[in-house]
Amino acid sequence: MKENDSKHRILILGASGFIGNAIYKELCSYFKTFGTYRVPHKIYKDNNHFLQYNVEEDDVYDVLNATKPTIIISALRGDFQAQTIAHQHLSEYVLEHDCKIIFLSSANVFDAYSKYPSYELDKTFSGSIYGHFKIKIENMLLRLPKKKAAIVRLPMVLGAQSPRIKELKQHLADKTAIEIFPNIIMNVTTDSKVTQQIHYMINRNKSGVFHLGSTDLVHHDEYIKDIVNQITTKNGVLYKHVYTTNEDRYLAVLPKFNKLPKHLQVTSLEVLQELNK
Numbered sequence: 001m002k003e004n005d006s007k008h009r010i011l012i013l014g015a016s017g018f019i020g021n022a023i024y025k026e027l028c029s030y031f032k033t034f035g036t037y038r039v040p041h042k043i044y045k046d047n048n049h050f051l052q053y054n055v056e057e058d059d060v061y062d063v064l065n066a067t068k069p070t071i072i073i074s075a076l077r078g079d080f081q082a083q084t085i086a087h088q089h090l091s092e093y094v095l096e097h098d099c100k101i102i103f104l105s106s107a108n109v110f111d112a113y114s115k116y117p118s119y120e121l122d123k124t125f126s127g128s129i130y131g132h133f134k135i136k137i138e139n140m141l142l143r144l145p146k147k148k149a150a151i152v153r154l155p156m157v158l159g160a161q162s163p164r165i166k167e168l169k170q171h172l173a174d175k176t177a178i179e180i181f182p183n184i185i186m187n188v189t190t191d192s193k194v195t196q197q198i199h200y201m202i203n204r205n206k207s208g209v210f211h212l213g214s215t216d217l218v219h220h221d222e223y224i225k226d227i228v229n230q231i232t233t234k235n236g237v238l239y240k241h242v243y244t245t246n247e248d249r250y251l252a253v254l255p256k257f258n259k260l261p262k263h264l265q266v267t268s269l270e271v272l273q274e275l276n277k
């Protein structure tokens with residue numbers, strides 16, 4: 001379906017970021033797609049589908065009025081209190097218009113649970129400020145009519161341009177220690193898989209809670225070492241082992257009720273292979 005065939009107008013908040021930008025690139029040839037950036041940059045200033053927006057200073061209504069979206073994708077970072085107010089305004093807009101919101105949440109909404117991986121209907125429970133913040137926004141959006149919100153819980157998202165891969169490469173270049181967490185069992189995904197999944201959810205008009213992690217689980221320390229071994233063959237890489245508890249802890253979002261089709265699922269090995277391309 002080409003842009004002109006679609007009625008959707010899509011607004012991506014945080015479209016200059018790692019995941020937001022990947023989503024923008026995936027959707028822009030199919031839909032009328034707009035995006036926001038915070039830090040001024042020529043490529044965005046010159047693109048009239050991009051608007052500058054700072055959640056701490058600007059009114060999100062101005063962005064909504066300028067773009068009139070039928071789908072809002074929230075891929076923002078920034079001050080939590082300011083983001084909470086912005087999402088209250090987004091909820092009001094969604095309720096009053098023919099519009100729905102897709103919110104990028106995180107496995108951290110379960111970071112206080114440790115003994116099992118988490119599924120879509122499990123009660124959220126977090127021990128971190130970030131997790132608490134994500135839960136607050138999720139609960140706000142879950143009060144909207146069901147068709148109007150999709151909550152997308154992401155595990156660690158990797159990709160050639162991901163901050164985590166860049167950070168690993170920087171540690172290798174600087175010969176500084178890479179932190180690994182031997183007790184954490186997690187799942188992973190890539191930006192390219194997340195963008196395909198979101199595109200599918202838009203086409204199929206999906207709503208509800210989605211767990212977009214790999215179908216299998218990995219130990220944090222082993223997986224980071226696998227990635228590092230793909231980047232460098234040099235010996236003597238420095239690791240700092242960080243033990244947060246004595247027992248294994250799970251930080252994993254697995255699908256059970258809202259499964260996507262097989263071709264949109266991913267394994268940790270496929271993620272690793274994609275990083276090696």
Ligand SMILES: NC(=O)c1ccc[n+]([C@@H]2O[C@H](COP(=O)([O-])OP(=O)(O)OC[C@H]3O[C@@H](n4cnc5c(N)ncnc54)[C@H](OP(=O)(O)O)[C@@H]3O)[C@@H](O)[C@H]2O)c1
Pocket residue numbers: 013014015016017018019020036037038039040053054055056074075076077078079104105106107154155156157158
């Ligand atoms: N990456 C992951 O592994 C992961 C995992 C789970 C969930 N998530 C969620 O996915 C979303 C996107 O994450 P990401 O990794 O793509 O983040 P990112 O690369 O840091 O991008 C964040 C985006 O938000 C914008 N932004 C930052 N501060 C802002 C402010 N004060 N006002 C307005 N915009 C602001 C950035 O604009 P500038 O580029 O101009 O600063 C950028 O467009 C976040 O909500 C995050 O919690 C990410």
